[in-house]
Amino acid sequence: MLFSTLHPAPILMHIPDGFLSPMVALVGWVIAAVGVGLALWRSREALGERQIPLMGVLAAFIFAAQMLNFTVAGGTSGHLIGGALAAILLGPWAGILTMTTVVAVQAILFQDGGLLVMGANITNMAIVACLVGYGVYRGVRLLAGERRWGLLAGGFAAAWTSVVVAAVACAVELGFSGTSPIGIALPAMAGVHALIGIGEGLITLGALALISVARPDLVEMGRAKAAGGFRWTLVGLAVALALTLLSPLASPYPDGLERVAENLGFIEAAQEAPYTVIPDYTFPGLSNEALATIAAGVVGTIIVFGLAVGLASLYRRRRAAEA
Amino acid sequence: MSALREGERPMEACVEVRGLRFTYPDGREALRGIDLTVAPGEKVALVGPNGAGKSTLLLILAGLLHGEGEVRLFGEPLDDRNVKRMRSRIGLVFQDPDDQLFSPTVFDDVAYGPLYAGLPEEEVNRRVAWALSQMGLEGFAERLSHHLSVGEKKRVAVATVLSMRPEVLLLDEPTSGLDPRARRRLIGLLAELPQTMLVATHDMRLVAELLPRTVVLDGGRVVADGPTAEILSDEHLLEAHGLERP
Amino acid sequence: MHIHALDSYCPGTSPVHRLDPRVKLLLTGLFILTAALLPEREWGAFGVMEGLVLLTTLLSRVGLLRVQRRSAVALPFALAAVTAVFATPGRVLWTVPFLGGTLSITESGVVRFLSILARSYLSIQAAVLLAATTPFPDLLWGMRALRLPRPLVAIVGFLYRYLFVLADEARRMLQAREARSAAPDGRGGGTVAWRARVTGSMAGILFLRSYERSERIYMAMLARGYDGTVRTLSPPSLRPTDWIVGALVGGVLGLILLWGRM
Ligand SMILES: Nc1ncnc2c1ncn2[C@@H]1O[C@H](COP(=O)(O)OP(=O)(O)OP(=O)(O)O)[C@@H](O)[C@H]1O
Numbered sequence A: 001m002l003f004s005t006l007h008p009a010p011i012l013m014h015i016p017d018g019f020l021s022p023m024v025a026l027v028g029w030v031i032a033a034v035g036v037g038l039a040l041w042r043s044r045e046a047l048g049e050r051q052i053p054l055m056g057v058l059a060a061f062i063f064a065a066q067m068l069n070f071t072v073a074g075g076t077s078g079h080l081i082g083g084a085l086a087a088i089l090l091g092p093w094a095g096i097l098t099m100t101t102v103v104a105v106q107a108i109l110f111q112d113g114g115l116l117v118m119g120a121n122i123t124n125m126a127i128v129a130c131l132v133g134y135g136v137y138r139g140v141r142l143l144a145g146e147r148r149w150g151l152l153a154g155g156f157a158a159a160w161t162s163v164v165v166a167a168v169a170c171a172v173e174l175g176f177s178g179t180s181p182i183g184i185a186l187p188a189m190a191g192v193h194a195l196i197g198i199g200e201g202l203i204t205l206g207a208l209a210l211i212s213v214a215r216p217d218l219v220e221m222g223r224a225k226a227a228g229g230f231r232w233t234l235v236g237l238a239v240a241l242a243l244t245l246l247s248p249l250a251s252p253y254p255d256g257l258e259r260v261a262e263n264l265g266f267i268e269a270a271q272e273a274p275y276t277v278i279p280d281y282t283f284p285g286l287s288n289e290a291l292a293t294i295a296a297g298v299v300g301t302i303i304v305f306g307l308a309v310g311l312a313s314l315y316r317r318r319r320a321a322e323a
Numbered sequence B: 001m002s003a004l005r006e007g008e009r010p011m012e013a014c015v016e017v018r019g020l021r022f023t024y025p026d027g028r029e030a031l032r033g034i035d036l037t038v039a040p041g042e043k044v045a046l047v048g049p050n051g052a053g054k055s056t057l058l059l060i061l062a063g064l065l066h067g068e069g070e071v072r073l074f075g076e077p078l079d080d081r082n083v084k085r086m087r088s089r090i091g092l093v094f095q096d097p098d099d100q101l102f103s104p105t106v107f108d109d110v111a112y113g114p115l116y117a118g119l120p121e122e123e124v125n126r127r128v129a130w131a132l133s134q135m136g137l138e139g140f141a142e143r144l145s146h147h148l149s150v151g152e153k154k155r156v157a158v159a160t161v162l163s164m165r166p167e168v169l170l171l172d173e174p175t176s177g178l179d180p181r182a183r184r185r186l187i188g189l190l191a192e193l194p195q196t197m198l199v200a201t202h203d204m205r206l207v208a209e210l211l212p213r214t215v216v217l218d219g220g221r222v223v224a225d226g227p228t229a230e231i232l233s234d235e236h237l238l239e240a241h242g243l244e245r246p
Numbered sequence C: 001m002h003i004h005a006l007d008s009y010c011p012g013t014s015p016v017h018r019l020d021p022r023v024k025l026l027l028t029g030l031f032i033l034t035a036a037l038l039p040e041r042e043w044g045a046f047g048v049m050e051g052l053v054l055l056t057t058l059l060s061r062v063g064l065l066r067v068q069r070r071s072a073v074a075l076p077f078a079l080a081a082v083t084a085v086f087a088t089p090g091r092v093l094w095t096v097p098f099l100g101g102t103l104s105i106t107e108s109g110v111v112r113f114l115s116i117l118a119r120s121y122l123s124i125q126a127a128v129l130l131a132a133t134t135p136f137p138d139l140l141w142g143m144r145a146l147r148l149p150r151p152l153v154a155i156v157g158f159l160y161r162y163l164f165v166l167a168d169e170a171r172r173m174l175q176a177r178e179a180r181s182a183a184p185d186g187r188g189g190g191t192v193a194w195r196a197r198v199t200g201s202m203a204g205i206l207f208l209r210s211y212e213r214s215e216r217i218y219m220a221m222l223a224r225g226y227d228g229t230v231r232t233l234s235p236p237s238l239r240p241t242d243w244i245v246g247a248l249v250g251g252v253l254g255l256i257l258l259w260g261r262m
C-alpha cells in the first residue's frame, strides 16, 4: 500500500519506453533540452547561489506532496501532480527545473516513465505544465488586481489547465508515434484529466490559501522572479494553441502527410512506424476534416480562455458594486 | 577597550563578543546585548530556556547571521571580507542533523568542507577517513545519510565539521534525541577532542561532565557566567531560568 | 516502516553491481534505444534482447521475480496502445460489433500492439536492473561524468536526499489526519471539495517546512564554504573490465540492431 503512495501520479501521464516512436522521443528531448537550458540560465539570475538547495528541497517537496491524497469516491483517491504549484511558488523557470528533476527521479528510481522518452515526459509535465499553468495564473491575477480571490481562482485555473494541457501534449505525442489514434487518445486523455484536474486545482488552491496567510512574501516570490505578467499569459496561450494546432496532424497514417513524406524521400522512415514529419509549408493533402479539427481546437481554446476571463471580470464587477 | 583587554591576556581570545544584538526580520529581538569571551581550549556550555537565543548566537558566531555590536574571532573583527576564512576556522554543527547532512552519502558530506576549501583530492580523502575515525565511524563512508540512525547522524554531523580541522567547534544541542547509549558514546567522543567548544544544550548532565564553564542565557541576555560547578549549585539561578540540576 | 525501504537499489557484490555506473548508464540507454529502433515483427531480435536481460538478471542475483514484479508497473499504460489494434490499416482478422457499428481488428494492428508491448517491457526491465544494481549516488556521479548540467545533477542530489525526509513528514501528517478523522470506513467526512482543500492545506504546511528547511540547509552549506559552484571529486578512471564489458555488450546490441533492420 505504501508502495502505491509513492507511485501516486496518474500512470497515463508518465509515458513508458516503447510507446513513442524514436522520432517523437527525439523531438521531446530537443524541446526538453532547450527548455531546461533556458530555465537553468534564467533561474540562476533570479536565485543566485541559493538556487540549488532551494530547488532541490522543493523538488523533494513536490515528490512528497504527491503522496498526500484524499478520498474521492469508491476507493479512488486524488492527489497533486504539482507543475502549476511549483511554477506559481517559484516562478516558471525554477518551476520547470524542479519538475524536470521530479520527472527524472521518478523515471530513474521508480521506473515511473521511460528513460528514452524522458524528454517527452519532461516536455509535458515540466515545460508545458509550468508554462501553461503560470500563464493562466498570471492572466487571472492581472484581471483580479491585488484582490485575494485572484490568487485562489488563479491557482485553481492554473492547476486545472496545466494538467489538461499536459495530457493533451501526451495524447499528441502518442498520436504522432502511431501508438494511439489522436481521435481516441485526445478526448480520452483530456476527459480523464479534466476530472483529475479538479482535484489538482483544489489542492493547489488549498496550499496557496494556507501559504498566503502564513508567509505572504513566499507567494509573491514566484511573481517577483518573473516580471511581465502579460507576456507570460501570452506564452501560456501560445503553448496551448500550438498543441491544438498540432493535434489534427498527429493521426497515424494520415494519407496526405504520407504522400508528402514520400515526395520528400522520408518514406523509408515512415514505412514501419509512421513518423509523421511536420512539413513546414502548406499542407496540400490536409483534408477538410483536419482543418475542421484545427478550427475546433482553436475555437475551444478561445472559449475556455474567454470563459475564464468573462467570469473573472463579472465577479470583479459584482465585487465593485458591493463595495 | 578591547586592545587593553587583549594586553591583559597572554593568548588572544578565540571568540569575543561585545554588546551583540540581533533582531529577526519579523521584528523578534533574539539577542539584546551579549558579552562573551572564550579563550583557546575552553569548553563552554550555553544553557537557557527555549527561545533564549542560543542558536541565534551560534549562527552569528559562524558568520551566517549579522548582528549589531562587536564580534571578534581570533582577534579580528568579523566582516564580509574575512567571513569565508573564519568559517573554515569555526565549525558549526546544526541542531537538526538532517539540515547538516545534505549530501546523498556520508562520504560526500564529510568531504564537502575540505572540497570547498580547495584542498587536493588525496588530502580530501585523508581528511574524510580521519574525521570518520575520530567519531568512531569507520566503514560508514558509502552509507546513505537517510539510512542512518539519529545517533549515527549526529556523529556524522560532527565529522562533517571535524574534516575541516576547525579550531573552534560550535555545537547546537548535540545530544538531543539520542538514547542513553548513543548519548554516552557521543559525550565520550567529544571529550577526546582538543578543540575549543561552545555547546548550546538542555542536557545538564552533558554540561556537568564535559564543560567546565557555563554561560546562562535568557531573553537574549547573559544572566550568569562562571564555573559549571558553581552555577549548577545555585538553586535560585537555575530555577529562575527554567533549568534543572543534572 | 521507513519509506526508504522502497528504494529500488538491491545491495550486492555481483559483477553487474561492480560495473562502472557510467558504463551501466550508457549500456542501459543503448539497450532501450536498440529496442526502440528495432522494426516491428522482429520477434527473433526481441527474443535475443530478452535473453540478454534474463542473463544480466541472473548474473546480478537480484532475483528474476523481483525484476519482473517491478517491471509490471508500466503494464497499465498498454491501454493507451490497445487502440492501435483497430486503428492500423491492414488485413482484417476479426470484426467485432461495437456501439452499433463494427470495429475491425487488423493483422498489422495486432503486430503493432505486440511490438509496442515488447519494446516497452524490454526497456523497463533494463531500467529496473539499472536501478536495482546501482546505488543512486553512483548514478549521480555517472550522470555528471556523462556531462549532464552540473546544477541539474546537484538538484537531483538534493531531491534524492530530502525525498525521504519529506516523504516521512508527509506520512506523519497523513497519520495525524487519520488519527483525528472519525470515519472508520475510509470515506472521510465532508465533501470531496472540502477534503481536497484540507489536503491542499497539508501540502501548504509541507511547503513551508520544506522552504524553511532549504534556508537552514543553505546556511549549513555556507558554513562549510559553499560559494555557488558545484564541486565534486573527480570520478575514478574506468577499469579494463569496464571497457571490455561496455564494448562487448555495446557490440552485441549493434549486431542485434543490424540483424533486425536488414
Ligand atoms: N528564523 C526566525 N525568524 C524569526 N524569529 C526567530 C527565527 N529563529 C528564531 N527566532 C526567534 O528568536 C528567539 C531565539 O531563538 P533561538 O532559536 O536562538 O533560541 P534557542 O535558545 O536556540 O531555543 P531552543 O532551546 O528552543 O533551541 C526565539 O524567540 C525564536 O522564536
Ligand SMILES: [Mg+2]
Pocket (backbone or CB within 6 Å): B054, B055, B056, B095, B172
Ligand atoms: Mg536552538
